[in-house]
Structure formats: structure tokens, C-alpha cells
Amino acid sequence: MSTKDNFIQTINDGYASKGDSITLGAAMLDGAPIADAHVKVPLKTLNRHGLIAGATGTGKTKTIQVLSEQLSSFGIPVLMMDIKGDFSGIAQPGEEKPFITERHQKINLPFVPKGFPVELMTLSEEHGVRLRATVSEFGPVLFSRILDLNDVQAGVMSVIFKYCDDNKMALIDLKDMKKVLNYITEEGKAEIEENYGRISTSTTGIILRKILELEQQGADLFFGEMSFDIHDLMRIDENGRGYINIIRLTDIQDKPKLFSTFMLSLLAEIYDQMPEQGDAGQPELVIFIDEAHLIFNEASDALLNQIESIIKLIRSKGIGVYFVTQNPMDVPSAVLAQLGLKIQHALRAFTANDRKAIKMTAENYPISEFYKTDELITSLGIGEGLVTALSEKGTPTPLAATMMRAPESRMDVLTTGEIDAINAKSKLVRKYSEVIDRESAYEMLNKKISVAETAKVEEQKQVEQKQQEQKQSSGEMSTVTKSAIKVLTSATFIRGAFSILSKIFKK
Template identity: 60%
Template sequence: MAKQDKAKFLEAIQSAYPNSDSTLYLGAGVHEGKTIPEAKVAIPLSTLNRHGLIAGATGTGKTKTLQVLCESLSVSGVPVLLMDIKGDLSGIAKEGSDSDIIKERAKSLDYAWKPEAFPVELLSLSGDKGVRLKATISEFGPVLLSRILNLNDTQQGVLALIFKYCDDLGIPLLDLKDIKKALQYLSNEGKEEIEKEYGAISSSSTATILRKIIELEGEGGEIFFGEPSFEVEDLIKKDNDGKGQISIIRLTEIQSKPRLFSTFMLSLLTEIYANFPEEGDLKQPKLALFIDEAHLVFEEASKDLVNQIESMVRLIRSKGVAVFFCTQSPTDIPSDILAQLGLKIQHALRAFTANDRKAIKEASANYPETDFYEVDKEITELGIGEAFITALNTKGIPTALVRTILKPPSSRMGILEPKEIAEILDGSDLVKKYAKDLDRESAYEILSKKVAEIADGEESTEEESQGKSTKKARRKQLEEDPSFVEKLSKNPLAREVGRTVAKEVTRGLLGMLGIPAGKRTKRKRSGLFGF
């Protein structure tokens, strides 16, 4: 490739990446192997809800790029949710340390680097210390749960019937032991009851569903499902200085549990979509979500589950939410999702095998054409902390591809000490809010009691009447007894009950998004979950 004029290069970059208060400065462009500080690469905040990708081989600087983006968003007042798979991102909570490498990088960029700490909340999906993340089975609804379990149409119908039965009788489905007990009860002692009211169900289908639930349970699902449910509004907070809160989910154990990760991701996206209002075009995102090691989201996901995640990624941008996937190769992301990503930051790829060379060819073809770089060649030569970048400008048009030297993070490039983690947790109001598990009476207790009563032959008429009370009767009680409503509002456990019921409606309807239009029109819609 012939040498290109530096002035033309500078003009092209400055035109494509205007640097202002409404952009995120990431670094400077490289021309003919030299860093050009004046060629500032700055991404418009207003286009970040078109999502993004950070890709590159191990050791090329992806994690530090992710850290830089999180810091820059926080400074701009954008809250961040960060999924920390490798456990090396907690250092964002503390100031970074100066070094010769940082000084040299900052000097080459003509960038005034300074150490800085950021407001951090530590969240946990497993037994690690932190803000507990949970959701109930009822909130998922039968459609989403079917996607996660990879059920066929017949099995999905059986699961929907189970939900309908429990819904009509006001029996809460909160955790995996609840749905297991419901399946066992309606396959044995309650079989005659459900067939009379709702129609026959296949014992082979219930056995298959039960087996798949046990598999999910073995991957850690019993920890995730339950109460209190996490409220996504707690993710969009700022500190007293106006910095966006960075919520870090500690997921170091999740690599061996990809289905649980997919389950959590779909639950989170759905919850955000269901609860955040439509925002239209914002000057900057309302929330930025970073998914490190993103291949784990799709590794064990069924086609239906991938389609569901794709729908959420496409729709959630209207809620002002930006989603960024961080992975080794762009080919780790399904093509339909990859096509929706506006910002692409490509670190070096390695050409050790035929598959590697194929991945490089595919990655190079995904970027805008450029007169300044031989992308398929230079993509293997990028140094640590160096990447090809293209984004969307304010008109939604892809910007010129630029080889970029990225600025160094301001926070610590390493993990926190146990003492430092304890300090953050001790000062967190959210840890206190979600620390105590709620274990109210639900399907497991209610149906176990019914099984015992059937076995003893002691089920009373009064108990049978209570067992068959409908939601209509419950609503009537609410309308006729103001004191009952008043008691509910003052009782934390009761508030969680009401919140779960309210979210069932949204979650159940939202689940219909994953059903192809042809199938959707054929279903008979009745009841809370749209079946």
C-alpha cells in the first residue's frame, strides 16, 4: 500500500471523531506506525446505546480497554454494570499507580493522566460476598423458562399449564424446589385434579422437564432463583460528585456454569426492558452493560434462547441502555447480534491455525474500507493497548476505521485486597437491603401439605375451599378491606409478594416476544401468562 499523506489522515480522523464534551476520548490514531496526538479518537455518547464489541486475543489489552470505557462513562455520569468473569476488575474502586509505562503512553498521546478511583458496588450471583442477585420462577414466566430449559413445543405447553394452575390458585412459584414440587404433584396426587380442570398432561413430558430443571439446579440455579428479587433501578445511581455508579458482578465461578450465565443474562435484560421507560434518543446512555467473556452467554444456549437474547439486545436500546460484548473473536458472537453493534474495538488476533486465519479474514471484512491500513495484515501486528476502532457518528453512519493507541486506565490495574473488599461491602446500603433471604410459604410448602392431607385422608371441606380460592377472590378482599392494603404496604415480606405478582404480568407478556409471529397467532390467549 502506498504511503498516505499525514495531513489527509489527520483531516479524516478529526472529521470522523470530533472531540467535545459529548464524546468519550479513548486515545489517538496511528499513521505510518507513529502515534499522532492531534488525531484524537472520541466516541459520541449519544450513539453508545447502539451497543458495542471489544475483541482480541488473550493478552492484547481487552480488559484494560473495558476498564477505560467504564471509567470514561462513569465520569460522564453514566452508571455501569460490569460482569467480572476473571475477577480482575475490582481495582476500579481504587486509584491507579503511576509507572514508567503509563508516563510513556500518556506522553505519546499528549494526555494528562491522573490517578482516580470510582464509585463501586460489588454484586454476587453465587455465594460470594456482595449484593445478592435473585429472581423468582414466577417472574420468569413459562416462556422464558422454556427457552432456558430448551423445551420443545409440547413440553413448553405442559410448563405453561403448570404455571396456569398455580396462578389460578394463587400458589407462588419462587424457586426451583417450587416448580419441581408442582411438577411432581400434578404428575401423581394432583393428576386427576389438573386433568379435570385443564386437560391431560404427558408423564414423559413432565419427567423430561423435571430432569432439565435438575440439570439447571446442578449448575447453581438454586442460588439464583428466590426472594428478595433484585430491583434493576438500584443499578442507575450516581455518587455525590455526579459519577455514575459502577456495579461489578463477581462471576469467577460462572465459567463452568454457562447455562446459569445465559439464564442470568436473559433475566437481567428482560427485567431492564420491563422496568425502564421508553427514552427515545438520549444525549448519553442511561445504563451501560459490559459482558466480559461474552462467549459464555452463547456457549450452551439453545437457538431459541439466542433468539430471545437477540430480541432483547435489539429492543433494549430504546430504553437508553448500551450493551457491550467483550470476547476473543467477533465470531464468538452470533452474526445477527454482531450486526447490531455500532462500536467495534478490535485488538490483535493471532494467526496460528487455519481457523485463526479464517477468523481474521472474517473480522477484517466486518470493518469499513480504509486507504490508511492493510487491516488483515496489521490486525496481527497490533501491540498491547492498541486496537482498530470504528463507531457510529451522530447520524448513525460508521466512522472511518482508525488504528488507535488507547489511553491508560486511571484506576488500579489489579484486584482489591480482601480488606478493601470488606470496606466496600460494609459501606453498602444495597448489601444490607438484599442480605436476608425471604422464605415465605410457596408451592413447595402448599403442595407438600396437600400431599400429606391426601395421604392421611384428613383434607377438610374448609381447607379444600381455601385451596381452590382464586385470584378474583383475593382481589375482592383487597378492594373491600382497606386495612388489609394498609398492612401490606407496611410489611416488607408482603411488599415483595405484591412486587412479584406485578412483575409476573410484564414478564409473561414479554416472553411472547420470543415466539415467531406465526406461532403466536395460533395460541389461545387467556390467563395471566398469555396462554
């Protein structure tokens, strides 16, 4: 058997699938695609997470687009973090240009231009479906980890949540949390010490500063009501295609704390609400996290541990999470070990450190008799990538340098008018556009403080009134005493005078 025949058999055996699968493209040997060696990924393994890596301009965005299109076609919803604003074009059909026709002829796959159902979402004030969550939904443990609190500070945070629960005070947004912090160190200090123990003002001061830091990154827009229902991510359109939910994050790149806060809360909420699924025929939802280094670079150790735990557990809920970044080393090794599908686009070796990173990257892939992986990584063209996935049996597939298929949707962004048109007919935009500011801890504590101050003023008035009455009473007594003395003095004088006169007349 020739090398080429051996290669084709290795690829076809390794990527064979009895059930439904998505087709990424055709495997390459000696720099040329083999039309009869298609690289496929079984749907049932797509909840095992993945990595899409490569230098800028090597095709990561188009790979995500291809994966999202095929997932949607199988009725699988997608959630996509759009940091650079590149993905909105997926809502409109693409254009079959000559280079696309040529590529698809080489890989022996059809190309049918089409658009896909899309929801545009936002964490900020951009147009789209507003995503929010309440502080209460985070809970003391998760909120403490986001703020990177130590054990003592986290203990105080638990007291705050317990106090609010005991007094039926909702923690909706950051102003609620700040108000509670101020209250327990000032007006409510005695109440807290009596029922929950003494709390240091220096500790609450540190927590308050950390909340202000989070607030400065725009978290005050994220925390609030109405909270986003994660089941709205699982929608299917009238044609049986899964919605592609695009979170537009073009203004979040300089706010990594907000981004990691949102991602962790979203994953925790999905894990908490989705039922156990096990190994089903296909995932319930696939999440693509673009520019994943924004999560990991700014995350504390506690936050990283929380992310790692959720990634390990969430796949049993039928959720696949895919990290997109330039270098695989951006992803912690504990997370990297959980990723079943790896698509590695080209990396560039400009420095000695680059070359070391490429060698380390090559070691993350299966050894292949057909490639020198570390050399191949630097010579891949645009729209080409090294692929290894999990077979239906859960074993790694052979390494395949792959010419990727082109997206069938538009490979460009939507116009402002097209974005407005999508938002205008979106049921979710209407559902989440209203900002609800119901009575919560902020208002309840202000009312409590106001009542206490009113009672204090009233008490002070009563004290002053009593003092005034006592003063008046004392004044009246003084007048009576003076009158009595005057009367007595007059009587004494008269008696004395009569006595003297009596003696004179007797003489």
C-alpha cells in the same frame, strides 16, 4: 496535502462531536500515534451496543476499564461481568508509572489517578450484593426457553404457571417448580385432568430432569427472594458519578447455563421495566459482558433468538450492551450486525484456520485507504486497537488504529481487606443479604397434600368404625337368634313332654 495531514483531517472529521464524548486515545499512522488525532465516541451513540475483541493479553480488560471510568465520570452507571476477577481494582486510584507517563505524552491526554464508586455483586455464595430472581418473574415462555423445551413441554409449563396463578401459589424457587411437577403427576393428577387436560408423566419427567441439570449448575442459589431491583443498578454517587456494578463470576466459568440464564433474565427485566427513551443525550446504563462466548456457545436456538430480539429492542430504553470476547466470530452474525462500536485488539495467526478467521474479521470493518486491515490486526501491540464507532449522525466512523489511553484506576485486583471494606459500607449488601422463604407453591402443596392425607385417614377410620359397628350389630343379632331358638326348642320339648305324660295318665 500530505498523507499525514489527510489522515489527521479524516480522523478529526470522522470523530468530531458537538455533544459530550468519551476519548479512547489517539489514532495511529505507520505504527506511531498522532497526538492531534483523538478518537472519540459520542455519548448519545453508546446505547447502540458494541464489541471488544482480541487475543488474551492484548488489552481488552484495560479497554473496558477505561470505558467504564469515563462513563462513570459522565454520571452513567455501568454493569460489568467480571469472569476472571480482573476489574475490582477500579475502586482504587491507579499509579502513574513511567510507561503510563510516556504513553499519555504520546497521545497528548492527561493522566489523573483516581478511584471510582463500585458495588461488588455475586450470583453465588461469594461476598457481595446477592442477585436473585423468582421463577414467577421469568414466566412460562422465558423459563421454557432457558430449559430448551419443545412445544409440547412448553405447553405443560404454561399449564403449570396457569394452575399456580389460579390457586394463588407463588413460584419462587426451583423447589417450588419441582413440587408442582410431582404434584400434577401424582396426588393432583385427577384435579389437573379435570380442569386443564391430561398431562403425560413422560413429559413432566423430561422437564424435571432439565430443571435438575440447571440446579446442578448452581441455579438454586439464583432463584429465590428477595428479587434484585434493576433500578439499584442506576445509582449515582454524591459526586455525580455513576456506580460501576461489578458482578464477580470467577466461579461461574464451568456453569454456562447459569450465566446465560442470569444474563437473559437481567436483559429481559431491564427491557420490561425501563421506559422508552429514544435517542437521548446519553445512555441510562451500559453493560459489559466479558467472555461473551459463554452465553452463545451453550445457548439453544430459542435462547439465541430471545437474546437477539432483546439486543435489537433494548437500545430504545437507553441501554448499551457490549460483548467482550477473543474472536468476533464468537458472536452470532445477527447480534454482530447490531453493534455500533467495535474495538479490535490484536489477533494471532498460528494456523490456517486462524488466518481465515482474521480475514473474515477484517471484513467487519470499514475499508480504509490508510491500512491493510487483515495485516494490521496481527501486528497491533498491547493497548492498541482498531476502532470504528457511530458518529452523531449514526454513520460509521473511519477505521482508526488507536493507541488507547491507560486506566486511571488501579490495574490490579483489590485485596480481601479492601473487598470487605466495600461490602461493609454497601447499602445494597445489607438490603439483599436476607434470604426470604415465604409461603409458596412448595409449602402450599405440601399443606394441601397433608390435608388430603389427613382427610383420607379420617375417612378410612370412619369406614373401619362403620364396619366394626356392623360386625358388632351382626354379632348381637346372632346371639338373640340363638336365644330365641333355644327358647322355642325348649318350649317345643316341654309341650311334647306334657303331651306324652298326659296320654300315659289317661291310660
